[in-house]
Amino acid sequence: MSKCFLVDGLNLIFRCFYGIPLLDNQNFPTNAILGVVKILNKILNLEKPSHMAIFFDKGRDPNRHLLLPEYKANRLEMPDPVKIQIPVIKEFAYALGCTVIERFGVEADDLIASFIHKYGSQFDEVLIFSTDKDFAQCIGSNIYQMIPENSRDSIGNRLDRSGIMEKFGIYPEQIVDYLALIGDQADNIPGIRGVGPKTAREWLREFGDIGAILSRILSIKPIRFQSLLEENREVLQRNRQLITLNRNIDDIYLEKNVPDEQAYDRLIELYQLTSLGRKRGDSQWVQGDLF
Numbered sequence: 001m002s003k004c005f006l007v008d009g010l011n012l013i014f015r016c017f018y019g020i021p022l023l024d025n026q027n028f029p030t031n032a033i034l035g036v037v038k039i040l041n042k043i044l045n046l047e048k049p050s051h052m053a054i055f056f057d058k059g060r061d062p063n064r065h066l067l068l069p070e071y072k073a074n075r076l077e078m079p080d081p082v083k084i085q086i087p088v089i090k091e092f093a094y095a096l097g098c099t100v101i102e103r104f105g106v107e108a109d110d111l112i113a114s115f116i117h118k119y120g121s122q123f124d125e126v127l128i129f130s131t132d133k134d135f136a137q138c139i140g141s142n143i144y145q146m147i148p149e150n151s152r153d154s155i156g157n158r159l160d161r162s163g164i165m166e167k168f169g170i171y172p173e174q175i176v177d178y179l180a181l182i183g184d185q186a187d188n189i190p191g192i193r194g195v196g197p198k199t200a201r202e203w204l205r206e207f208g209d210i211g212a213i214l215s216r217i218l219s220i221k222p223i224r225f226q227s228l229l230e231e232n233r234e235v236l237q238r239n240r241q242l243i244t245l246n247r248n249i250d251d252i253y254l255e256k257n258v259p260d261e262q263a264y265d266r267l268i269e270l271y272q273l274t275s276l277g278r279k280r281g282d283s284q285w286v287q288g289d290l291f
Contacts (some may be wrong), residue, residue, distance in 0.1 A: 008130030029081040053099040055108040097259035113245035139172040181237035
């Protein structure tokens, strides 16, 4: 079975950085490195993917900022102890045989969505490893979201179409409209005042999508929202554009990358991360050709 793991790099890095006490090697922090590399090894050992890539943001999307200048303005500057660990994490990923994918001015979410659009059908399973709720819109017959969890015997909780329904009360194809209505605090996208998850779910279950909601606006209950929705037609359209992931980035591919035991061991020695263990030839994982 061909199984492709797509790892949301910064999502995982921040999870590890804030979840593991700050470690250092000669005043160089290593807690995020340790956590991420342990999880990458765990994915390889437990899930045994045929292919794996880790995706990174490289600057923010200028198009979204044109739509909403306040987009992600609530996020603090990346702490230096996080920032300086990222290049080392990329080195470890290459040494493990993973592909590192990033493009200037493109968010990792859009790179992952574009990869799925371009190559998803070529795999039996594609798993997006991230806690980001935006990825729910990508779920399909062979596309899953894996929510990381702390477990010895599991990588995380796998969400399929029914799992998205259980978690959000709507289907994957409705997630963009759902977030457009309620807003997305993580990305500083304001929703419609007074519309919370329960109300948004009820409308989407009854009408299907925002287009149908607006075309039958006089049927909306509670009545007080009828004028509010009418006044915010452009806001909803803008929110949909902000939240919809770009699936049309073309220059994305998986490199044929052979694990490098010596490079992996050198990195362990350099950063004194002996708890990661050394690689052995008989357990090497090799990422195959995509085509």
